[in-house]
Amino acid sequence: MVKLSYSSALVKSSIYDVIKDLPKAELHLHIEGTLEPELLFQIARRNQVSIPYQTVQELRLAYKFNNLQDFLDIYYAGASVLIHEQDFYDLTWAYLERAYQQNICHVEIFFDPQTHTDRGISFDVVINGITKALENAQKRWGITFHVFMCFLRHLDEISAIKTLETALPYRSKIIGVGLDSSENGHPPSKFERVFAKARQEGFLTVAHAGEEGPPNYIWQALDLLKVMRIDHGNRAMEDEVLLSTLAKRQVPLTMCPLSNMKLNVIRQLTDHPLKKMLDKGILVTVNSDDPAYFGGYLNENYQVIAKALNLSVAQIGILAKNSFQASVMGADQKEQYFKQVDRIISQYP
Numbered sequence: 001m002v003k004l005s006y007s008s009a010l011v012k013s014s015i016y017d018v019i020k021d022l023p024k025a026e027l028h029l030h031i032e033g034t035l036e037p038e039l040l041f042q043i044a045r046r047n048q049v050s051i052p053y054q055t056v057q058e059l060r061l062a063y064k065f066n067n068l069q070d071f072l073d074i075y076y077a078g079a080s081v082l083i084h085e086q087d088f089y090d091l092t093w094a095y096l097e098r099a100y101q102q103n104i105c106h107v108e109i110f111f112d113p114q115t116h117t118d119r120g121i122s123f124d125v126v127i128n129g130i131t132k133a134l135e136n137a138q139k140r141w142g143i144t145f146h147v148f149m150c151f152l153r154h155l156d157e158i159s160a161i162k163t164l165e166t167a168l169p170y171r172s173k174i175i176g177v178g179l180d181s182s183e184n185g186h187p188p189s190k191f192e193r194v195f196a197k198a199r200q201e202g203f204l205t206v207a208h209a210g211e212e213g214p215p216n217y218i219w220q221a222l223d224l225l226k227v228m229r230i231d232h233g234n235r236a237m238e239d240e241v242l243l244s245t246l247a248k249r250q251v252p253l254t255m256c257p258l259s260n261m262k263l264n265v266i267r268q269l270t271d272h273p274l275k276k277m278l279d280k281g282i283l284v285t286v287n288s289d290d291p292a293y294f295g296g297y298l299n300e301n302y303q304v305i306a307k308a309l310n311l312s313v314a315q316i317g318i319l320a321k322n323s324f325q326a327s328v329m330g331a332d333q334k335e336q337y338f339k340q341v342d343r344i345i346s347q348y349p
Ligand code: HPA
Pocket: 030, 033, 068, 075, 180, 181, 182, 208, 211, 259, 289, 290
């Protein structure tokens, strides 16, 4: 009996160690969602923006959400302190420091241009601050990166088209477009034309779908927006044909366990569909979404889902490999990471 609990403690620590040790890519990360309350207060003070909370603790206490919309209301309010290029630089740098500590070697991050341009902040202030931090992290730590800009789906098509046009001079800094914000009532079909134009201009496409919205929104993202990845995709579980299509076409799902918990997409982590999807051969990945708001960065997401679903070391290895496979990086770079993952996994029981 004693021996059994001793060995299970060993196995548990192995899983946590392997998560730390493995190189990983993060593919579903809203940079505005990495704004920790401490930095939020610091930037608000220097920009003389008033916020309706007195202390970091008080603000953290407000991070209780019943659903996606509850979160978005606070997330957009938080982003309103960001005004200058330095603010976007500091925000991005703070995330990259964490990424480096967590052995994240490659990031594909989202930003929401309309959240800023609608407040009168110019597009170049946002993209330059973000990009400079990413370039410095690449120089310093070798973290490679790509940037996707998301259209806010609660806004209209015209606003998305204007945003795409504004982004064209910065094409070399933005690899693709995505779709985020309030999902229900804002189907991918609303953005079919702007995504077609984005593809014509050479952008890759991804979209949030099936977080709160129905499986049909995932079909629309695939068929109408021609996305290369689905962000979240939880509700694919309700449609067997969709599940087998995702598996057959190897369309990646960028899943976010802590986000799903905090926004009541799932009732408890043990209900999370990640393992069932892995078992069906779907290319699922683990990501942190908006870590400052959801209580954990990438490694914490791996840890909680590994524990809740009793994932094996081999399954953690598959998730790390999937993160590279689902990324935009070249085949040679992917191969290098697959080998690194295999070497690390082989050191664990
Ligand atoms: N879903 C939709 N929009 C978002 C999210 C999310 O999880 N995070 C930031 N914008």
